[in-house]
Amino acid sequence: MKTNKFLILLLTVLAFTSCKDNKAQNQATEETHEVAETETTASTSSADVSGSYITEDYTKRGEGYDWVAVLVNQTSDNDINVKVRSRADKKKPTCTFDTKAYKKSDGVYYANVSGKTVLFTFKDNKLNITTENKADEAALYFYCSGGATFAGDYSKLDGDLDTSQIDKTAYAKILMLQDIGFNISAVKKGGETELTVNAFGLNENHGNPQVTTFKGDVVDAQVEDLDSDGSPELVVFTDHNGKGNVVAFSTLKKNSMIPVYFPPVSENSKISEGYNGGDEFSLIETTLGQKFPVGGKTRQVSYKLKNGEAGKAFEVTNISEY
Structure with missing residues (x-):
């Protein structure tokens, strides 16, 4: 009888302990799952703030x-x-x-x-x-x-802005480098964008302002001394129907401002093959970079500013894919 009572007591303790351990394990699993879900939600959260x-x-x-x-x-x-x-x-x-x-x-x-x-x-x-x-x-x-x-x-605002009152300037920015400033402004005229660049700080003020028109919109503008001659360049990035372009100007010995030629994608078959827009441009020190998607990969093009017979121009220095 004593033996039977001991076995019954032992089985009861083992059952209780097993039940308690399972409950703790399930609770830990649920907590881990909840933490994982929270972390995933936080890492993928990217609300559109437009x-x-x-x-x-x-x-x-x-x-x-x-x-x-x-x-x-x-x-x-x-x-x-x-x-x-x-x-x-x-x-x-x-x-x-x-x-x-x-x-x-x-x-x-x-x-x-x-x-x-x-x-x-x-x-x-x-x-x-x-x-x-x-x-x-x-x-x-x-x-x-x-x-x-x-x-x-x-x-x-829930709705559209009052277009009868708002400033119609399409783009405006002021940039400075090496004591030369650029006042960049753009307005829409007849279905095109008219870009005006006023440089200030030039010694002789030749070629100032520069005015050019193109189809599309101004995306961004950056300034850099791309040929390291002590006189800065202005680079304006544009977009038309998802395809990017560059409009650039150089200051010559801080005396005058001239346009810089940027070769279109269509001029280079190694760049244009499979090209369908989606460009991203950037200035990395003295290099102009362009990248865009092609067949599941990204094509990257590097340009350097060179002196040519008719002025300054961007030349392709490297093409790669990854």
Whole structure:
């Protein structure tokens, strides 16, 4: 009898322990699964922040109030195009600014503006614009008149902006390097874009301003001394129906400004084979880079600025695929 009681007691303890261990194991598995789901959700979260973001005075525009809007276009998971525009029907625009911003973290993008880092933070249909360092806030006053700045808070607009009031400037940017500045502006005329580049700081001011027209839109503009001669070049990236192009200008010994020739893709069969747009351009030190998708791969083209008989031109230095 004592033996039977001992066996029954032993079996009861083993059953209880097994049940408890299984319960703990299942609970741990569920917790691990929940953590994994949370991590996956966080890592793949990439909300589209495209839209128009407005200041509070936009709702009072019928009463004559001035207002500023930020137009955001998400071009990929990792970058956005930002346009700051304001009311322009009754007076000159308060703020005009364009930049490309790159993803820093979920809902936060950054851009380099006059050597300062500017942050664009999106949350709950709100946008906040500020400099990463508070001491750099003065950099954002440069693009507005009357002591204004485009830093601050904006709310996402449900609908379209009032096109009868907004500034019609298609693109605007100011860049400086080596004591030479470029005031870049573009407007739409007759279905084309008219690009005007005013250089300031030139010794003799020859060839200034430069005006050119093309089909498509300005995507971005960058400045660099591409041939390391102590006088900078301006490179403007454009897009027409998904196909990119380059419009560039060089300053000669800081005296004058001339156009720079960029060879179209169609001129080089090694580049054009399988080409169907989707270009991305960038300046990496003194090299102009172009890349685009081709047959499941990416084709990358490198260009260097060279002196030619008729002026300066970009020449292909390398073509690769990966």
